[in-house]
Amino acid sequence: MMAQLIDGKQISAEVLQEVASEVALLKAEHDIVPTLAVVLVGEDPASQVYVRNKVKRATEAGMGSIEHRLDAGTTQSDLNELIDFLNNDPEVHGILVQLPLPPHLNEDEVISSIHPAKDVDGFHPLNVGALASGRPSLVPCTPQGCMIMLRQVHPDLSGKNAVVVGRSNIVGKPMAALLLQANCTVTIAHSRTKNIESLCRNADIVVAAVGRAEFINADWISPGATVIDVGINAIDVDGKRKLFGDVDFESVSPIAGAITPVPGGVGPMTIACLLLNTTRAAKFQLD
Numbered sequence: 707m708m709a710q711l712i713d714g715k716q717i718s719a720e721v722l723q724e725v726a727s728e729v730a731l732l733k734a735e736h737d738i739v740p741t742l743a744v745v746l747v748g749e750d751p752a753s754q755v756y757v758r759n760k761v762k763r764a765t766e767a768g769m770g771s772i773e774h775r776l777d778a779g780t781t782q783s784d785l786n787e788l789i790d791f792l793n794n795d796p797e798v799h800g801i802l803v804q805l806p807l808p809p810h811l812n813e814d815e816v817i818s819s820i821h822p823a824k825d826v827d828g829f830h831p832l833n834v835g836a837l838a839s840g841r842p843s844l845v846p847c848t849p850q851g852c853m854i855m856l857r858q859v860h861p862d863l864s865g866k867n868a869v870v871v872g873r874s875n876i877v878g879k880p881m882a883a884l885l886l887q888a889n890c891t892v893t894i895a896h897s898r899t900k901n902i903e904s905l906c907r908n909a910d911i912v913v914a915a916v917g918r919a920e921f922i923n924a925d926w927i928s929p930g931a932t933v934i935d936v937g938i939n940a941i942d943v944d945g946k947r948k949l950f951g952d953v954d955f956e957s958v959s960p961i962a963g964a965i966t967p968v969p970g971g972v973g974p975m976t977i978a979c980l981l982l983n984t985t986r987a988a989k990f991q992l993d
């Protein structure tokens with residue numbers, strides 16, 4: 707039996723349909739065009755792909771988008787000034803600063819300077835605290851997208867054993883918080899974890915957010931388990947840029963119960979949730 711394929715392209719298209727109708731409502735009833743501002747510092751080619759995708763999807767949903775491209779030498783005070791300007795612009799509802807930033811810039815300072823009500827990434831300490839204490843407001847996009855995909859397979863997640871591999875602030879930690887809130891029994895694994903394979907082999911759900919191509923193979927996965935692959939690893943194969951997940955799809959898909967592909971899995975869901983957060987932010991800003 708081959709695993710059920712959890713199709714991020716299709717599910718994200720459904721989410722974007724909902725976003726588009728929310729956008730139409732905000733327009734009709736409040737004369738508001740929900741608008742996302744994306745700030746990109748430097749010329750990282752992968753980041754440019756994501757930013758392009760975000761702007762494209764925003765336009766399709768009837769939303770506004772503004773791109774600010776700053777050169778790699780931008781100073782902290784230049785960046786702070788731009789964020790200040792965007793914080794105070796009533797026509798901007800969401801602000802995303804593409805990470806990672808060049809090493810001379812302080813990421814924590816930048817994230818904290820974004821107005822929490824416009825923090826559509828959900829990375830501001832106030833939003834992180836709200837999620838941790840079970841009062842989520844703007845929830846990080848990638849984990850939010852993973853939860854929507856998981857719900858397709860498990861409408862009730864109560865009591866499931868979930869292992870999250872990776873503990874970053876942008877994926878692993880918020881993912882674990884959302885699974886816990888959904889009543890899963892959650893284990894967070896990382897580079898210092900012992901017996902990581904057997905931990906994963908005991909899981910009903912494995913979420914891979916490691917950043918290593920095809921790190922998790924069939925030996926790690928219990929038959930019938932649900933596997934969510936967050937990894938996006940771009941590797942040159944015969945001079946062509948190819949994307950690989952953190953999961954060895956070939957070996958795992960015959961064993962898993964359900965699995966997300968790369969590309970066409972978590973990536974498109976992240977963008978859909980970003981735009982969903984932007985319409986939510988626009989609604990919060992009404993009153």
Ligand SMILES: NC(=O)C1=CN([C@@H]2O[C@H](COP(=O)(O)OP(=O)(O)OC[C@H]3O[C@@H](n4cnc5c(N)ncnc54)[C@H](OP(=O)(O)O)[C@@H]3O)[C@@H](O)[C@H]2O)C=CC1
Nearest residue numbers: 848872873874877896897915916917936937938972973976
């Ligand atoms: N689809 C999407 O929309 C998105 C995809 N991504 C992708 O997801 C992946 C993870 O991203 P991100 O969380 O930002 O990455 P980070 O590099 O910030 O975190 C990676 C995590 O994996 C852990 N890790 C590294 N090596 C091992 C190992 N050998 N065994 C166990 N754990 C290990 C690290 O542990 P430790 O903490 O101990 O160092 C760390 O917690 C990347 O491929 C990234 O490109 C990211 C964001 C969005």
Ligand SMILES: Nc1nc(=O)c2c([nH]1)NC[C@@H]1CN(c3ccc(C(=O)N[C@@H](CCC(=O)O)C(=O)O)cc3)C=[N+]21
Nearest residue numbers: 755756759803804805806827938969970971973974976
């Ligand atoms: N502040 C901030 N917020 C982020 O959410 C953020 C970030 N910084 N920095 C980088 C990571 C990565 N990320 C992706 C988004 C979409 C795809 C995506 O659309 N992927 C397509 C393929 C795109 C391609 O061809 O490369 C897919 O998987 O099918 C991937 C990765 C968001 N991130």
